[in-house]
Amino acid sequence: MTVTAPAPAGTQRSVLDALEAESIHIIREVLAEFEKPGLLFSGGKDSVVVLHLLAKAVYPARVPIPVVHIDTGHNFGEVINFRDAVVKKYGLNLVVGSVQEYIDRGELKELPDGTRNRLQTRVLLDTIESNGFDVVFGGARRDEDKARAKERILSLRDEFGVWDPRNQRPEIWNLYNGRHEPDWHVRAFPISNWTERDIWSYIQRENIELPPIYFAHKRQVFERDGMWRAVTPVSQPEPNEQVTIKQVRYRTVGDASCTGAVLSAADDVQKVLDELAVSTLTERGATRADDRISAAAMEDRKSEGYF
């Protein structure tokens, strides 16, 4: 796999150039048509790419909107450090909605399984409302799963934050319509048409920095439900689960209590891309899934719930 070279002048442009231009077009429409946009920023690769595109869309001006982090309290320390560094680098305002604070105040109850992905929704909606955001950018992609495949680029949410797939607005040409009723808000997904491979190719081309957990590192892990879980304060092995040290990386960053790692030796972007290419070969063989890859794909699908 090679980096997509920029197309020679006057010829057809590369996939990444086309996707980048589409995303920037969408971002500019949203910035112009809405009064108070925010960017949902988890420190994950997709939201990092959206921020990178936002910066390009308004260059040489500063990113004019705040970033919003819905903090489960179950974080990888590396991701929080990364988030803070990014906020500083771009000169951003950071808005944090804290699931932990809701639990401490008794407004949310810890789930029996201890995971917090599902608890984020309430905090997200409150944060959107209390900050008066009429639109928030998100890094969701349509290739992530079947429901996402039908999501619009500008996705309307009613006053309860509910997405009604039956009542979606058709999106025609590159004419985006963000008008909505007063209590409603919009989620804008400028990288809807990017695939996981596009994201990694772009990260490589643009030399975009990511939290280190995306790359192979040695970590104490144990196996659960076919996934490798990190040993952290919020995810502890059961007595029958054996802790070992493995070389792993993450394909998504989420709630540390339920995000699984994949066994991997990919310690840079090119190697991650190579692994993705291999996973295509695995599909090609149409035989058994390579455990590594299928576990990761499963994890990708499980990481829903944020939007």
Added chain:
Amino acid sequence: MSTTLLRIATAGSVDDGKSTLVGRLLHDAKAILADSLDDLARTSAERGFGGEAGALDLALVTDGLRAEREQGITIDVAYRYFSTEKRSFILADCPGHVQYTRNTVTGASTADAAIVLVDARNGVLEQTRRHLGVLALLRVPQLIVAVNKMDLVNWDEARFTQIESEIHVLAAELDLHATTVIPVSALDGDNVVEPSANADWYAGPTLLGLLEDLTLAQPAGAARLDVQYVIRPQGGLAPGLDAEYYRDYRGYAGTLVDGSLSVGDPVQILSNGYPAHSTVKAIGTPAGLVHTAHAGEAIVLELADEVDIARGDTVVAGILPEAVREFDADICVLAPVKLAEGQRVLIKHGAKVAAAKVAQIEHVLNVADYSREAAATLALNDLGRITVRSSAAVSVADYRDSRTGGSFLLIDPATGRTLAAGIIQAHDEAA
């Protein structure tokens, strides 16, 4: 990584085998992950598909849609992604049964190519005429007709040739130039990704082969950019930039939708109907400053003169587009409403939104035989011709010359809902 992106839309009537074809394309192009394949094999077996061990019901790949249909709820366009060595594809899967016009219009509006399915046993049906009519109106650059279920007509060459010539007659009538007809069996996989062993009389490409090799014409015409966003960084400069250098900076951000533009080119600006002149001083792109930008790029223009430009204004090189307050257009109604004469709407054209009115309804199109009928109102999925009156001047172009300059949305001012998609296109009245 492939180097170009091709956007495809599919259209077909119920049971033509569209789900099977899309499933076959994704499966044979190795775009289905191994774990999904396991699911597919399990579900196929549970449903006793094919009887034969290991047979896959490929229509299940688009299962989400199927479940919805069984529940009788509205089905919408779904997007799928796959790539080969040569290309990346975005496939807009547009269900054909309910609200087909709205779905097809949506998918076709951004498509470089459309695939229409025809059942080899049934040949060209009214629904085929409807789909082709919509695709012609939207001017999808390349049309592919897949004559499916060839296995059920024993790969009869004469049958295929007959359908093929019917399609070509229809395409000529509709002014659809680039039309290719391919005999396939989605079920068996013939001529989808792999060539058929059952049709030695067919020497043409497979469906995927054709999609991989289609050449895309760059939007030619004069350069056009609708200003989306004015960048004035004073007070809010990106960190690390020199405030002194950007003291007087003013950039006009937008997508160059047609043609190309170079530093030093004279440009005209249409600001609410009033023309102004200037020269391109600099062009910023996501990759930095360039001398020349091409259609499709998201750029920022700096001009040599101080001109008063705002969002919604249009920058062009060459002939100034017409700035009009009243114009005729073909529209497709996208919402469950009845559009009537005198109705107040908003128009969104380029980056401009203005109050407008449906001044007149001229006719509704009968999509089955392409005849025009008088109508008092236009309802969901109707295609009709109207006169739009806008409160602000709109810099229109003929859709044939500029997809962006010739297209617009009508929006409900009260709810914000998108009511209709419109195409500005001179009609050949003799036709």
